[in-house]
Amino acid sequence: TRGTALLHQHHMGWMPWAGDMPDSRGGAMVSDRMGTTTGYALDKLQLSGGFFVHPGETVYEGMVVGECAREDEMVINAVRAKEKNNIRTHSHDDAVKLPAPKIHTLETAIEWIAGDELVEVTPKNIRIRKRHLGLEERRKSNKKTS
Template sequence: MTDLRPMGDSGTTRLSLRVPARGLVGYRSEFLTDTRGEGFLHHQFHSWGPWAGVLKGRGRGVLVADRVGKSVGFALQNLQERGTLFVSPGEEVYGGMIVGENARPGDLDVNVAKEKKLTNMRAAGSDESIKLEPPRRITLEVALEFIEDDELIEITPDAVRLRKTVLDQNMRKKAAKRAKG
């Protein structure tokens, strides 16, 4: 931080920082969320500088679909407790596709196509309506900021999707073991 000062009587503050440009990729959306849309963000090239080290990653894992199918509201309702979802009911998914952000560190393979078990028994309140939060839609800028080294962005005319480089969950686990050992 190079400067911090209040701006008049409006309660706003001006911050001047010197950061690497690669650290600003995708930051605009986070900044607008933090300031509730009230902040102004301006950046200008200052100078070339030495390598400042590796930037901190996202710190959370992802929810990865473990099979091909259509996402189902019943499964998504159970999964929204584990993190933020990127898909809505009825969307086609495939194994290795990232369907959400995990609330904890580490990736989690999930079944978004899991159907509710059907029984002949009926109980009052057993068929409750499913309440889902709207999925977080991924734009290209958000995707570029979000991905880690083992992930890819899939861009089609209809959608921007995230996926793991290695789609098969068993192969991903083997590759992770090889990387550690």
């Protein structure tokens, strides 16, 4: 909804326990390279899910930069820059409007991670990353566990 919906709840009453709550977590959007995120790249990817990073933030390979709607992980290029050319058009140079990223606290980051992810805590940032940073390392690890 990108902030345009209203939510309304109504308590229907108490019921007997019906089992565990389903996990509503989507898959991780994982950066495939090191660099600085760009608004252009995040704009192209915003339909895939929500982000945990701002444009201009430094990311590295294996860092979780967002949550996608699919259940499996999605490897993305969040540092892609716009191609430069000599043709100037007003329709292509519009300002990028991105929704505010979800900033994790330590508690929400620990709650969000899966078994193959870690929470990285520094004095300035709380980040989520994959246990194995490289894509090939993650594939080998997944083959060993399955």
